[in-house]
Amino acid sequence: MTGLFSAGLLLAFGATGETPFCQVLGSPEFPLLSKEGDVMVGGAFSIHSKITQPPLSFTMKPTRLTCSSVNLREFRFAQTMVFAIEEINKSDFLLPNVSIGYRIYDNCGSTLSSMRAVMALMNGNERTVGKSCYGQSAIHAIIGESESSSTIVLSRTTGPFKIPVISHSATCECLSSRKDYPSFFRTIASDLYQSRALAQLVKHFGWTWVGTVNSDSDYGNNGMAIFLAAAHEEGVCVEYTEKFHRAEPGKLMKVVEVIRKSTARVIVSFMAHVEMNNLLEQLSLHNITGRQFIGVEAWITADSLVTPSSFSVLGGSLGFAVQKANISGLDHFLTRDFWERDFNCKERNRGSMAETSACIENNDISELKNSNDDVSELRYSTNIYKAIYAVAHALHSILNCSNCQRCDEMVKVTPWQVVESLKKVNFTIKNGDQVWFDSTGSAVARYEVLNWQRRSDGRVHFKPVGYYDASLPPGQRFVLKTEAIMWPGEGRELPVSACSESCQPGTRKVLQKGKPVCCYDCIPCAEGEISNTTDSNGCIKCPAEYWSNEKRNACILKTVEFLSFTEVMGIILIFFTLFGLLLTSVVATLFLINKDTPLVKANNSELSFLLLFSLTLCFLCSLTFIGRPSEWSCMLRHTAFGITFVLCISCILGKTIVVLMAFRATLPGSNVMKWFGPTQQRLSVLTFTLIQVLICTLWLTINPPFPFKNMSHYKEKIILECALGSAVGFWAVLGYIGLLAVLCFVLAFLARKLPDNFNEAKFITFSMLIFCAVWITFIPAYVSSPGKFTVAVEIFAILASTYGILLCIFAPKCFIIVFKPELNTKKHLMGKTVKKWKC
Numbered sequence: 001m002t003g004l005f006s007a008g009l010l011l012a013f014g015a016t017g018e019t020p021f022c023q024v025l026g027s028p029e030f031p032l033l034s035k036e037g038d039v040m041v042g043g044a045f046s047i048h049s050k051i052t053q054p055p056l057s058f059t060m061k062p063t064r065l066t067c068s069s070v071n072l073r074e075f076r077f078a079q080t081m082v083f084a085i086e087e088i089n090k091s092d093f094l095l096p097n098v099s100i101g102y103r104i105y106d107n108c109g110s111t112l113s114s115m116r117a118v119m120a121l122m123n124g125n126e127r128t129v130g131k132s133c134y135g136q137s138a139i140h141a142i143i144g145e146s147e148s149s150s151t152i153v154l155s156r157t158t159g160p161f162k163i164p165v166i167s168h169s170a171t172c173e174c175l176s177s178r179k180d181y182p183s184f185f186r187t188i189a190s191d192l193y194q195s196r197a198l199a200q201l202v203k204h205f206g207w208t209w210v211g212t213v214n215s216d217s218d219y220g221n222n223g224m225a226i227f228l229a230a231a232h233e234e235g236v237c238v239e240y241t242e243k244f245h246r247a248e249p250g251k252l253m254k255v256v257e258v259i260r261k262s263t264a265r266v267i268v269s270f271m272a273h274v275e276m277n278n279l280l281e282q283l284s285l286h287n288i289t290g291r292q293f294i295g296v297e298a299w300i301t302a303d304s305l306v307t308p309s310s311f312s313v314l315g316g317s318l319g320f321a322v323q324k325a326n327i328s329g330l331d332h333f334l335t336r337d338f339w340e341r342d343f344n345c346k347e348r349n350r351g352s353m354a355e356t357s358a359c360i361e362n363n364d365i366s367e368l369k370n371s372n373d374d375v376s377e378l379r380y381s382t383n384i385y386k387a388i389y390a391v392a393h394a395l396h397s398i399l400n401c402s403n404c405q406r407c408d409e410m411v412k413v414t415p416w417q418v419v420e421s422l423k424k425v426n427f428t429i430k431n432g433d434q435v436w437f438d439s440t441g442s443a444v445a446r447y448e449v450l451n452w453q454r455r456s457d458g459r460v461h462f463k464p465v466g467y468y469d470a471s472l473p474p475g476q477r478f479v480l481k482t483e484a485i486m487w488p489g490e491g492r493e494l495p496v497s498a499c500s501e502s503c504q505p506g507t508r509k510v511l512q513k514g515k516p517v518c519c520y521d522c523i524p525c526a527e528g529e530i531s532n533t534t535d536s537n538g539c540i541k542c543p544a545e546y547w548s549n550e551k552r553n554a555c556i557l558k559t560v561e562f563l564s565f566t567e568v569m570g571i572i573l574i575f576f577t578l579f580g581l582l583l584t585s586v587v588a589t590l591f592l593i594n595k596d597t598p599l600v601k602a603n604n605s606e607l608s609f610l611l612l613f614s615l616t617l618c619f620l621c622s623l624t625f626i627g628r629p630s631e632w633s634c635m636l637r638h639t640a641f642g643i644t645f646v647l648c649i650s651c652i653l654g655k656t657i658v659v660l661m662a663f664r665a666t667l668p669g670s671n672v673m674k675w676f677g678p679t680q681q682r683l684s685v686l687t688f689t690l691i692q693v694l695i696c697t698l699w700l701t702i703n704p705p706f707p708f709k710n711m712s713h714y715k716e717k718i719i720l721e722c723a724l725g726s727a728v729g730f731w732a733v734l735g736y737i738g739l740l741a742v743l744c745f746v747l748a749f750l751a752r753k754l755p756d757n758f759n760e761a762k763f764i765t766f767s768m769l770i771f772c773a774v775w776i777t778f779i780p781a782y783v784s785s786p787g788k789f790t791v792a793v794e795i796f797a798i799l800a801s802t803y804g805i806l807l808c809i810f811a812p813k814c815f816i817i818v819f820k821p822e823l824n825t826k827k828h829l830m831g832k833t834v835k836k837w838k839c
Helices: 072-089 111-123 148-161 191-204 218-234 249-261 273-285 330-342 357-361 363-372 380-398 415-422 568-593 598-602 605-625 631-665 678-702 727-750 760-784 788-819 826-830
Strands: 009-012 021-024 033-035 039-045 048-052 066-070 100-106 128-130 141-143 165-167 184-186 209-215 237-244 266-270 292-295 318-322 426-428 434-436 446-454 460-469 478-480 507-511 520-524 546-548 555-557 559-561 706-710 717-723
Touching: 033 072, 039 072, 039 111, 039 380, 072 100, 072 330, 072 380, 100 111, 100 380, 111 148, 141 380, 148 165, 148 184, 148 218, 165 380, 191 218, 191 266, 191 292, 191 318, 191 446, 191 478, 209 218, 209 249, 218 237, 218 266, 237 249, 249 273, 318 380, 318 460, 380 415, 380 426, 380 434, 568 605, 568 788, 598 605, 598 788, 605 631, 605 678, 605 788, 631 678, 631 706, 631 717, 631 727, 631 760, 631 788, 678 727, 717 788, 727 760, 760 788
Parallel strands: 039 100, 039 141, 141 165, 165 184, 209 237, 209 266, 266 292, 292 318, 559 717
Antiparallel strands: 009 021, 021 128, 033 100, 048 066, 318 446, 426 434, 446 460, 460 478, 507 520, 546 555, 706 717
């Protein structure tokens, strides 16, 4: 096993018991780039992205690991580290008399190589470290790694020795634990902010149905776990959650198949650069396009992902990227000084096409040079630049560097001092960015929102369409320019990704059994309920006097129903009322003209005129039932009806009694008419009417009728009616009228066959028969009729009974007066011939 760690230590004792010394077993691990200085800073980058691991038989010393496939992006990071160190070494203000050296190792994108690199950085290159195993580390700080998993290995290894590790791109939230990683710092924000911002981004565009794919690593798993929790809070549902590691091609193919079969059009990809490249290759191979990818800083700005076939898959992608910045002098260093010094390769003469052979002979270097020509997208390079300067400021503080441009060379710097000093650094680099670390050792979260778009020349660029700044107040952190976004297929129309279509206002969501909350059916709201928002979870019941409209998206005032003067039914009833008044007036006029004729005199003209007056009042009282009920109209309609009908029946009862008394008066020795003369007749009518007035007065005093909004009979409308108040009072009024009518009918029935050519009793019998029949049928019709029809039934009963009395009692008399005047004589009336008259 020791062969795996070529910088491992062996504690050895001399044969005579001398002081122990530390010896390196195996071959020392040499850095890729190095330079000695007064203080040393280590670097670990994946300058190669692939590694060939030898078989581990544990029976022989393993062969060295073989790295391949140059990672141009990571090599630029190493160059940036060298540039920052050399810039500081030239500074007269920062560590003026102290030089910084560096040792940069290549971990080949493997955690195993990361362990080799960190052991080499801690131990140095010498086979014998010294005469004691208690010496300090060979370096004072380490810059790296790029990936979170490798950074975790690096930080856990260096943690017990309190060697500060400053990462430029390891964003796993797990690294924020000061208990587990006490000496870890980073010039990039934790994924806690990016993951939550991803959920807000998805919610902003209304995508409620997404798929997720992540690297099966600390970076991908932790970041995706935070996103899933935030997405749940935002109401976003996840159709599938898949993950794979770069060394698991079988799982990758499963992920591709899941994406192909999925219905979610949005994919949140929380992946490292290498896994994203592997996924992209397979998606392009299987021609899986039309998905909206939402990416993270690890791959959204990776130029290496841009290929002729990749844009069909990733075109229109949105994602968060570290803010880019311009470091003056870095572009010149990358494209001229670095190549001339380290590779003895002169830059192309701009006036000719000649190149030195050194650049041509090494294809990888030529490619690397081309990748460094474009330094406009410096993002992680800026973070490395900040990390180096943070170490320099920490050392500047430890060494008590003063304004006299001297540092205390007698102070011996230890790594743990650098850790404590890094916690306090706060400075501004030359491009204006402020550098400091929070309590977890992270930088403040600031991201650009980028969109993959194609320029007119066919080249793909990452266009900024917004930003996220965690240092701003909550309402101002997230800004997007939606109109500037190009969606998949290079369209301007926002893609839709939902398990179910949005429920429009007027409907509510009902979850589909066994599916996520974003999968639902849209059910119309019930009557009387509404929903006025899209995707409403429930319907709102309308207030008491309101009802839902036809679309169930708004509450409207219920229709107020009452029998009005303007509607057809009201007009018809008014017509018959007025016609009845006209008819009564005609009869009264006819009787008035012929008041001295025997027929009018014989039928008690005074009671006849009083009866016609009461019939007029009966016709008029029907009008009080039409129109909008009010407090006064409700009290008037029932009392007027009760009193006028009692007055009418009292007159008829008086006439019936007169008929009976007149017959008795013709008998020998009878003197009965003196007991029921005109005075008694008037008193009887007055007495019967006053009793009804008393009943009505008690009713109005105790519990009078009042206007009432009946909302129970119809749900969709309000019936405006007159509540009876006291039901006893109402039925007492009707009962009293009925009692008088029955008494009148009985008396008239008994007198119907008295000998006379014009016996009025028989006509009274018919009128009372009609009256009783009408009001007997009125009761069940009144109880069962809904709304305004209840009032119409009552008016009909009033008119029908009034017309019945008018026609049955007065029609035969008017017929004789108008058409048979020869019969309107005293001789005829006193005759014994009985004529049969029918009403």
